[in-house]
Amino acid sequence: MDNIKENVPAKQPKVLSLIQPTAMPTLGNYLGALKNWASMADDYDCLFGVADLHAITVRHDPASLRRQTMEMFALLLSLDLKPDKNIVFIQSHVPAHAELSWILNCYTQFGEASRMTQFKEKSQKHADNVNVGLFTYPTLMAADILLYQTNYVPIGADQKQHLEITRDIAERFNGIYGNVFTVPEPFIGKSGARIMSLQEPNNKMSKTDPNPKASISMLDTPDMIIKKFKSAVTDSEACVKYAEGKDGINNLMAIYSCCTGLDYAAIEQQFEGKGYGDFKLAVAQAVIEHLRPVQEKFNSIIKDKSYLAQCAQNGAQRASYAAHKTLEKVMKKVGFFQIR
Numbered sequence: 483m484d485n486i487k488e489n490v491p492a493k494q495p496k497v498l499s500l501i502q503p504t505a506m507p508t509l510g511n512y513l514g515a516l517k518n519w520a521s522m523a524d525d526y527d528c529l530f531g532v533a534d535l536h537a538i539t540v541r542h543d544p545a546s547l548r549r550q551t552m553e554m555f556a557l558l559l560s561l562d563l564k565p566d567k568n569i570v571f572i573q574s575h576v577p578a579h580a581e582l583s584w585i586l587n588c589y590t591q592f593g594e595a596s597r598m599t600q601f602k603e604k605s606q607k608h609a610d611n612v613n614v615g616l617f618t619y620p621t622l623m624a625a626d627i628l629l630y631q632t633n634y635v636p637i638g639a640d641q642k643q644h645l646e647i648t649r650d651i652a653e654r655f656n657g658i659y660g661n662v663f664t665v666p667e668p669f670i671g672k673s674g675a676r677i678m679s680l681q682e683p684n685n686k687m688s689k690t691d692p693n694p695k696a697s698i699s700m701l702d703t704p705d706m707i708i709k710k711f712k713s714a715v716t717d718s719e720a721c722v723k724y725a726e727g728k729d730g731i732n733n734l735m736a737i738y739s740c741c742t743g744l745d746y747a748a749i750e751q752q753f754e755g756k757g758y759g760d761f762k763l764a765v766a767q768a769v770i771e772h773l774r775p776v777q778e779k780f781n782s783i784i785k786d787k788s789y790l791a792q793c794a795q796n797g798a799q800r801a802s803y804a805a806h807k808t809l810e811k812v813m814k815k816v817g818f819f820q821i822r
């Protein structure tokens with residue numbers, strides 16, 4: 483009996499995170515978020531997905547959304563996310579997300595949704611299209627998370643408020659109907675992995691920055707990467723040292739550290755007496771090597787449309803199965819008439 487127990491794999495805590503297919507991710511998204519996903523793939527029972535339903539909360543071009551969703555999905559398959567063990571899927575392929583989000587809307591107060599800073603920022607940025615979907619963005623995100631009884635949600639600091647409202651909604655629902663939802667915890671990576679713009683190093687590197695020199699896309703070629711690092715903004719000290727006021731160099735050191743595993747003292751030692759030109763080239767080379775395996779895998783996967791379709795279907799089926807257990811329980815609790 484004991485032997486049988488030993489052979490049964492222990493149940494792993496559940497992890498879920500999604501990314502919007504609004505543009506090809508940057509080196510910032512990779513080092514700050516996607517690389518963390520890959521590092522959790524072995525030790526947790528993970529679901530990773532493309533948040534295409536969230537992407538239509540701002541005006542978009544349908545053809546671009548279709549292409550970007552496929553590219554984002556192919557990119558997720560190119561990371562070491564263990565898709566045989568974990569679930570990699572596209573949000574709109576699992577109708578339970580939209581169904582649960584409607585129910586959660588009815589357990590979310592107008593006032594609490596109005597306090598979301600992302601809603602306030604995006605309503606200002608897209609003043610001509612302040613749609614109701616933008617307002618209920620957090621309840622869809624809560625549905626993503628709560629459907630799978632998620633324990634941990636890897637997110638950037640900007641999404642913390644959305645996780646807090648998710649916890650509030652879950653606790654409120656549980657308070658009325660008993661233990662229906664697991665109350666999730668945020669999993670925020672090291673702040674060291676906040677990568678800044680190469681042109682304005684006190685702003686974060688962002689995939690929608692209109693200046694192409696400011697960010698490294700995950701699919702940039704080696705030549706583009708070298709060019710962008712050569713033109714990265716630094717300072718006039720010509721000394722590779724991590725210090726206050728040296729935002730440009732600090733950022734390059736953070737990137738180099740993430741890609742090589744070296745700490746700042748080791749980097750300072752390696753570049754002692756050398757100029758910024760040498761350092762920038764070394765950072766560019768480290769990034770090129772770091773992205774190379776992901777790019778190679780992406781380039782072969784994106785060409786294989788039938789493999790992509792097969793993976794998307796597999797992800798959708800497995801996610802739907804997992805989501806349904808919670809959705810059915812919720813529907814029963816709120817009193818919907820059940821046929822069976």
Ligand code: ATP
Pocket residue numbers: 501502504508510511512513514515516636637638639640675676677678686687688689690691
């Ligand atoms: P946008 O340009 O549309 O604001 P973004 O590049 O900021 O997008 P998001 O889609 O908002 O990226 O975020 C995806 C994930 O990447 C989040 O977990 C976020 O915290 C993380 N992330 C985004 N930018 C950075 C960055 N510069 N450094 C580290 N992590 C980042």
Ligand code: LTN
Pocket residue numbers: 498499500501502533536622623626627635636637641
């Ligand atoms: N809002 C997130 C993307 C997102 C997400 C989620 C993250 C949608 N659903 C569920 C974690 C869990 C963003 O813009 N980064």
